[in-house]
Amino acid sequence: MIRAVLDLRGASRVALVVVVLGGLVGGSRAVAQEQSPTATSSPRVGPRRYYVELITMGPGDLLFARFAHNAIRVRDRERRTDRVFNWGTFAFGPDFAWKFVKGHAMYWLSTQAFQDTLEIYASHDRYVIGQVLDLTDAEAEDLVARIERNLRPEHRQYRYHHFDDNCSTRVRDLLDTVTHGALRRSVPGMTDRSFRQTAYQTLGTELWLVGFLDIFANQRFDRVMSRWDELFLPERLHDAAKRVRVPRGNGGSRPLVILERRYVERQAPPPRREPPPVRPTWVLFGALAVMLALAMAVSARAPRAARWLGNTGFVLFGLVAGISGIASLVLWAFTDHADLAWNVNLLSLWPTDIALVVLGPRALGARRRHAALLFRYLAVHAVVTFGTVVVALAGLVRQDVGPVAVPVLGLVGAAALLAWGRTRGAEPVSAAAR
Numbered sequence: 145m146i147r148a149v150l151d152l153r154g155a156s157r158v159a160l161v162v163v164v165l166g167g168l169v170g171g172s173r174a175v176a177q178e179q180s181p182t183a184t185s186s187p188r189v190g191p192r193r194y195y196v197e198l199i200t201m202g203p204g205d206l207l208f209a210r211f212a213h214n215a216i217r218v219r220d221r222e223r224r225t226d227r228v229f230n231w232g233t234f235a236f237g238p239d240f241a242w243k244f245v246k247g248h249a250m251y252w253l254s255t256q257a258f259q260d261t262l263e264i265y266a267s268h269d270r271y272v273i274g275q276v277l278d279l280t281d282a283e284a285e286d287l288v289a290r291i292e293r294n295l296r297p298e299h300r301q302y303r304y305h306h307f308d309d310n311c312s313t314r315v316r317d318l319l320d321t322v323t324h325g326a327l328r329r330s331v332p333g334m335t336d337r338s339f340r341q342t343a344y345q346t347l348g349t350e351l352w353l354v355g356f357l358d359i360f361a362n363q364r365f366d367r368v369m370s371r372w373d374e375l376f377l378p379e380r381l382h383d384a385a386k387r388v389r390v391p392r393g394n395g396g397s398r399p400l401v402i403l404e405r406r407y408v409e410r411q412a413p414p415p416r417r418e419p420p421p422v423r424p425t426w427v428l429f430g431a432l433a434v435m436l437a438l439a440m441a442v443s444a445r446a447p448r449a450a451r452w453l454g455n456t457g458f459v460l461f462g463l464v465a466g467i468s469g470i471a472s473l474v475l476w477a478f479t480d481h482a483d484l485a486w487n488v489n490l491l492s493l494w495p496t497d498i499a500l501v502v503l504g505p506r507a508l509g510a511r512r513r514h515a516a517l518l519f520r521y522l523a524v525h526a527v528v529t530f531g532t533v534v535v536a537l538a539g540l541v542r543q544d545v546g547p548v549a550v551p552v553l554g555l556v557g558a559a560a561l562l563a564w565g566r567t568r569g570a571e572p573v574s575a576a577a578r
Contacts, residue, residue, distance in 0.1 A: 211346055253294050
């Protein structure tokens with residue numbers, strides 16, 4: 145998962161972000177009245193200055209909206225204001241994509257009238273749920289003071305990270321602070337899923353993005369999430385809030401959420417969110433391996449076809465593997481994105497593979513010395529890639545290298561056999577031209 149949450153007034157511009165990083169279903173309506181509130185306990189009776197809700201906005205159809213969103217609503221009876229505080233706002237510009245990849249994307253806290261928020265999310269056919277929080281006067285005042293301090297220009301911005309510091313983790317940390325750690329205590333232990341598995345559960349239908357992350361995302365994506373970590377997802381925070389009990393001074397406790405209201409309902413079926421049906425790297429590198437294996441198999445009977453298969457296979461192998469390796473090095477060396485450094489896939493996708501674009505076709509022609517050089521290169525490549533698979537199976541690296549290392553091992557093996565055949569005196573696959 146790579147996610148960009150934007151103040152939806154700029155949603156028409158987000159499509160460009162989706163293309164680089166990585167319409168809308170209309171006809172929904174805002175629900176002006178509160179819909180069948182579900183109470184977890186009787187709401188406190190009596191006027192209070194602050195009325196606070198955890199607002200959860202459901203997933204949308206656009207890629208950046210698949211992970212849902214959340215915010216804090218504060219109604220101030222003294223000032224007669226009703227505002228939503230949103231930590232998912234950023235400014236889209238020509239350099240935003242590069243800043244995002246470098247790990248320098250700056251997001252900030254913005255504020256908006258509550259009714260405007262409902263209308264915007266209704267227009268994008270995304271549900272909106274409010275959970276009324278039973279905060280004491282002191283807790284509510286602490287929450288508002290922290291938000292107001294966060295709104296100051298010197299504190300307003302923060303460096304965004306899709307898992308560790310996003311709109312939902314900002315809300316999570318704020319609620320945990322004002323409830324004196326009650327939220328964290330309510331989600332002990334670990335999950336059985338990694339960040340990668342969780343992201344793919346939502347983004348699985350976007351195969352191009354799954355392939356990109358399989359190649360470039362390092363072992364940080366394969367960390368097993370704690371239940372606290374899991375609250376980077378707004379819908380998980382919504383569920384967790386219902387289980388929180390805040391200690392009372394007399395030794396008892398009270399539920400944090402005392403009422404839930406559905407302000408906007410989605411009109412269309414929920415967006416598709418499912419794991420990828422196939423890993424694109426298996427298809428890509430597997431197809432190239434089959435292409436080179438066929439070139440070797442038909443070289444005697446159909447040399448013209450063998451020539452085309454071999455040359456095309458090596459050119460594509462060199463372009464895909466070489467460019468991927470070069471890009472991995474660039475992302476490691478020239479960005480501060482922790483998820484793109486120390487990429488174990490560099491042991492399978494070498495930057496020097498770009499040379500196969502030239503060396504491969506020459507080795508399959510009449511230049512036998514090029515075939516010998518190619519075979520030695522590919523033999524070393526195969527040994528290193530095989531070692532990567534063995535080390536991963538032994539659990540010595542945490543990164544999920546299977547979707548890259550295993551199919552690349554098959555591809556390198558097929559290419560090495562084809563080059564070995566030329567060193568043993570097999571007819572060049574270009575012989576059909578004579």
